[in-house]
Amino acid sequence: MSDEEGLHLFSRPAWNMAWWKAFGSGKRLRVYAGYEGDELIGVWPFCIRKGSLKDLRGTIAETLSGRSSDYGLPAVRSGQEETFVGAVADNILFEARGSVLDFPHLPLGHPATSALARALKAAGAQIHERRSICPRLEFKGDYASTERCWKKSLRTDLRRQKRRLEEAGRLGLHVPERKEEVLALLPLFFRMHSARWREKGFNMKFLDGNETGFYRALAEGLAEGFDNNRLHFSVLSCGSEVISMHFGFVSNGWLLWYTPAYNPAFERHSPGKVHIGMLVERGLSEGLKGIDFLQGDEPYKLQWSTGKVETVSYTCSSGPSMRLKWLASTRPWLVSKFGRLLMRQGPAPQAAV
Known part of the structure; x- marks a missing residue:
């Protein structure tokens, strides 16, 4: 599309292709493309999959990359949202009747979100x-x-922790620009992320080869992307020790805080907090608009934030459905009450690095 430059990173082909490469096995791909004459005005890919036992074995149709994307918008030309999104909603409700449909993480107030809500109703x-x-x-x-x-408490603690780390060794923030360097650093990133969560007794997502494949595919596709939509991988070192890493992105002038990892041996020095502080300094020097901490209202995100983007997720079906009730309300309630128990680790397979 001629105005593709304004698309969010999560709506771009490189993102969706990386997700499909990692997670597409056993799923069906459905891609909607809208045209005005010979001109493309919108693209919206979906994934059709058979649910597991925890999904009551039903068929689920969801926007491609699902909840891996913190903003779930289609790629659609400004001014064409009502026509394109409405047509897609009508068709997929018919074609996937009997299935549960999931449209996660749509920014409230965006024309595409409003168009989808009207079409579904x-x-x-x-x-x-x-x-x-x-x-x-x-x-x-x-x-x-x-x-x-x-808050003063954040400013004071940030200076204190940075000073303590500088006493132990020179602090340095490195943002590799070459794809090969990022790929070479990913095994350390995976190990660091897993070590942190292993210490807390939780399952580690990077023991899943699909997850590591997804991050590698993102590095392959976005490490040397356009300045406005690209991978932003950063490494914070103290002397010779890597103490914090972040796998994020830049999209339309915002630094996206996607997946952090830090060295548990330095936990008492708040390496993640120092890392964010140094990314603020770097982001200002590069002319970025700010940091988007993406989905989640964790206290550590809120202490930095000056605003927010409100999002809505629609889980729906063409008619009454027990699976819809289970997926949309009963299971999330159980996870909110007992999720920490479910996440506790069992015997772990060998990490795929």
Whole structure:
């Protein structure tokens, strides 16, 4: 599309291709493309999969990359949302009747989100709606002005921890620009992420070869992308020790805080906090708008944020459905009450690095 430059990274082909390469096995791909004459105005890919026992074995149709994407918008030209999104909703409700449909993480107020809500209601779909937020830190003119937006306790602790680390060794933030260097660092990133969560007694997602494959595919496709939509992988070192790493992105002027990892041996020095502080300094020097902490209202995100993007997820079906009730309300309630027990680790397979 001629105005592709404005698309969010999560709506771009490189993102969706990486996800499909890693997770597409055993699933069906359905891609909707809308045209005005010979001109492409919208693309919206979906994944059709058979649910597991925890999904009551039903068929689920969801936007491609699902909840791996923190914003689930289609790629659609501005001004064409009502026509394109409405047509897609009507068709997939018909074609996937009997299935549960999932449209996660749509920014509230976006024309595509509003168009989808109207189309689903007009079609008489059974809809379950869940709200969530993406906290954001919007940069001011310089670091001092940005820092004044934070509570005194954060400013004080950030300076204290940075000073303690500098006493142990020189602090350095490195952002590799070459794909080969990023790929060479990923095994350390996976081990560091797993070590942190292993110490807390939780399952480690990077023991899953599909997850590691997804991150490698993202590095392959986005490490040397356009400046406005690209991978942003950063490494914080103290002397010769790597103490924190972050696998994120830049999209439309925002640094996206996607997956952090830190060295558990340095936990008492808050390496993640120092890492974010140094990314603020670097982001200001590069002219970025701010840091988007993406989905989740964790306290550590809220302490940095000056605003938020509100999002909504629609889980729906063309008619009454027990699976819809289970997936949209009963199971999330069980996870909220007992999720920490479910996440506790059992015998772990060998990590795929």
